[in-house]
Amino acid sequence: MADVTLENVGKTYGKxxxxxxxxVTIKDGECFTFLGPSGCGKTVILRLIAGFERLTDGSIYIGDxxxxxxxxxxxxxxxKRKIGMVFQDYAVWPHKSVSxxxxxxxxxxxxxxAEAKERTLSAVKLVNLTGLETRMPFQLxxxxxxxxALxxxxxxxxxxxxxxxxLSNLDANLREEMRFEITSLQKQTGVTILYVTHDQEVALAISDRLAVMDKAGRIRQIGPPDDIYEKPIDPFIFKFMGISNFIPLExxxxxxxxxxxxxxxxxxxxxGSLERLQSHELVVGCRPYDIELIHKExxxxxxIQRIIYLGATIDYRVAVGGKILRVQQDVRDAGQGGIPFRTGDPVxxxxxxxxxxxxxxxDEEGES
Ligand SMILES: Nc1ncnc2c1ncn2[C@@H]1O[C@H](COP(=O)(O)OP(=O)(O)OP(=O)(O)O)[C@@H](O)[C@H]1O
Ligand SMILES: [Mg+2]
Incomplete structure (x- = not known):
């Protein structure tokens, strides 16, 4: 298996x-995700690594x-690059059977x-398709x-x-199942995985490390999932990783x-933040479940302006100090303490x- 290293890579199409x-360097045997908004260049990067596109600047190493x-x-x-690629629309040939x-x-x-047959058998087993070898894609x-495709x-x-x-074409349950399968495939084979998505939940679930990209195709932060989620370096990352409130302070x-x-x-x-606070150099971010709603003064x-029931949680929009904040509460907490909140209630x-x-x-989310 191999490291993948991109050095000062640049790509232009026309102007x-x-x-x-x-x-960036992706380590041997790592599951590494590029997470970024639509159009930021994730597919272009994979195509450059796979060799479907030529570089405008820089270099790419696979292993040495x-x-x-x-x-x-x-x-x-x-x-010649010894790379396997799976695309978003998984492109299996409709007129060929599974095997x-x-x-x-x-x-x-x-x-x-003989060797091809043996390797097909073990690949079929690896992805849990045993018994379906003769099926056609429309039967899957x-x-x-x-x-x-994997x-x-x-x-x-x-x-x-x-x-x-x-995984983007799959329903929520299948997506979760396939996330496990991809991680377990990697454990079994030791292959280095480069995964591209704009879905932060998938990225957090499968990655050893991830790189969050902005709209301009720059890497804003690299790290393991808990670091990116718990210690976002700027408001862009905080916003990209989940529902967020930004509160202006005084x-x-x-x-x-x-x-x-x-x-x-x-x-x-x-x-030391007092002066900077007064000159509006600081902003504070807050997740919906980090705000507690209480009946007391x-x-x-x-x-409360709006209440939405989401199953495990209840989502509120609360008007406070001229701002609307998103607040989420565990559905079990909503029932406790007596009266659940209703629209229009003071809180x-x-x-x-x-x-x-x-x-x-x-404001500069990387648009250029
Ligand atoms: N062959 C091409 N010629 C010209 N422009 C291209 C070409 N391929 C991609 N682009 C442009 O490069 C930018 C990045 O595209 P890319 O497909 O990498 O985005 P992405 O991050 O994969 O987005 P998504 O999440 O929607 O798949 C886009 O603005 C796209 O229009
Ligand atoms: Mg893409």
């Missing part, structure tokens, strides 16, 4: 610059081998029949077709698997308020966790 100065270099005019063709689809890359490589569910990509024993949004009489209001936040100002007072808010950010990165 359009899609990627600039893009550098320099496979693409703009400066040295090197471009190893895709079939015919899976064995196809080996036929192209002129691998002798979306998830089963996706497994055919097996077909794995059969050539690639050093690296490139997976481009492979410091008066030794206390913090929602700006231009009497709504009290009831939390301490962090060291003595905290920021708001009014007290208690802020449990606030994340402090420099007041930038919000």
């Amino acid at each position: 359009h610059r899609i990627i600039s100065d893009f550098s 081998r320099l496979v693409s270099s703009a400066e040295k005019n090197i471009h190893l063709p895709p079939e 015919e689809n899976i064995v196809y890359p080996l036929q192209m490589q002129k691998i002798e029949t 569910s979306g998830g089963q077709q996706q497994r055919v 097996a077909r990509a794995l059969i050539s024993k690639p050093r690296v698997m490139l997976l481009d949004e492979p 410091y008066r009489n030794g206390q913090l308020f929602i700006r231009d209001s009497n709504a009290l936040l009831g939390c301490p100002v962090t060291d 003595g905290h920021a007072q708001g009014t 007290g808010l208690k802020f449990r966790d606030l994340k402090w950010f420099e007041n930038r990165g919000m």
Whole structure:
């Protein structure tokens, strides 16, 4: 298996610059995700690594081998890169059976029949399709077709698997099941996986590390899932990773308020941030479940504007200090303490966790 290294990679189409100065190393055997908004260049990056596209600048290494270099005019063709790729629309051939689809890359490589048969059997087993070998794609569910595509990509024993949004056409249950399958495939084979998605939940679930990209195709933060989620470096990441409130603040009489209001936040100002707070250099982010709703007085007072039942949670929009905040409550907590909230009810808010950010990165979400 192999590391994948991108060094100062750039790509333009005509006058359009899609990627600039893009550098990252994906470690051998790692499941690494590029997470970013639609159009930021994720598929282009995978196509550059696979060798379907030529670089405009920089170089790409797979293991020790320099496979693409703009400066040295090197471009190893895709079939020599030992890469397996699965695309978003999984593209299985409709006129070939499961095993015919899976064995196809080996036929192209002129691998002798006995070996091809054996490897097909083990690939079928690896993706849990045993018993379905003779079925045609129209006789398979979306998830089963996706497994055919995975097996077909794995059969050539690639050093690296490139997976481009492979789960986006599946329903929520299947998506969850396939997430497990991909992680367990990786454990069994040790293959390096590069996964591309705009779905933060999938990225958090499957990745050893992930890179969050902005609209301009720049990497904003790289790290393991819990770091990205718990320690986002800027408001853009915080917003991209889940439902978020950004609250403008004001410091008066030794206390913090929602700006231009009497709504009290009831939390301490962090060291040295007072001056910057007053010049609006700081902004505070808050997740919906980090705000507690209480019936008692003595905290920021708001009014419930809308309630949506989501099964495990209840989602509220609360008007407070001239702002609307999203608040979420575990459905079991809503029943406790007597009376559940109703639209129009006055409510007290208690802020449990606030994340402090420099007041930038919000407006410049990477549009260029
Ligand atoms: N062959 C091409 N010629 C010109 N522009 C292209 C080409 N391929 C991609 N682009 C442009 O490059 C940008 C990045 O595209 P890309 O497909 O990598 O986005 P993405 O991050 O994969 O988005 P999505 O999440 O929607 O799949 C887009 O603006 C797209 O229009
Ligand atoms: Mg794409």
